[in-house]
Amino acid sequence: MRRTTFAPAVLAAAALLTACAGTPAASTPATTATAAPTITADADGHSTGDGHDHDEATEHYHGPNVTWDAGSEKRVKDTAAKAMTLFGRPTVEEKTWFKDLEPLLAAEYKEDARYIDPARVPFSTVTDGPAISREAQNPMTVTAAFDTDAGPWTIMLHRIGQDDPWLVTSISPVDAQ
Template sequence: MNRWKELSLVLAVSALAVSACSPASSTEPIPSATTDEHGAEEHYHNVPEVTWDARSEEDVKAVATKVMGLFARPDVPERQWYTDIFPHLSKEYAVDAQYIDPARVRVNTIHSGPVLTREQGNPMTVMAEFATNNGPWVLLLHRMDQHEPWLVTSIAPKDA
């Protein structure tokens, strides 16, 4: 009989531990992997409406041109170079860019560009190519929403 009490106690403690790990009690159902027609609409109602138009092209060209101009300054002190370029970088790329030594950037003259390339149907990501004194360089730019700024996610030689 003592053994049954121990087993009951173990089960009670286990149940308590499991319930402590589960989310707070709620009357809302947990979403399932399968959705009906209405569930699909609810799931996707927060997807941003993003389009590609003349304004999008002007905006991304302006940002790309500005950033490439800020990038191609090997004679600027490192801290100033990073401070100038930082507002135009994605959070992830900003972490990487803080380690770029502008004195080692072999670009100081931009001959032409940007020439934009993007996937048809993708108005959120664009590649901007520039002809420079060190060959072609490419910036990858992305925006999260129609009204969000274009941010640079990569700057590299085209052949890199």
């Protein structure tokens, strides 16, 4: 019984493979190759005659034009200092603590911060900072370092564009080494 149900499946698979393989090259008639039309595409993959304006002055925008300047540094320092001050309030009720801090947080960090018990934050006073550090070619992400009454802490901040707000992506103590 098993042989009869297995045999049709094998025959069907063999027929399918034979159909996919096609006929040998020797028995196929010769075809004349025609050259495909030449299409010139720009960096975005748009080609001439495709309905896109290809004027140099109106080329597609490839991303935010973000630079590091004195204004960027002042805004990130102000945001970091405010966030650190709001974070280090262990005597504030949890809902108030989060409500005050939430507008300064990036969406992905809000979920983590929502579950922080402010009573467990070990500092209540920022004693120095922020000291800002960033990668030379990255004007969108910085680390702000602070000294507190419970040791050093860092805040990571990020912005999407030049005029977008700096948002906190993490707040953490510096590991003693």
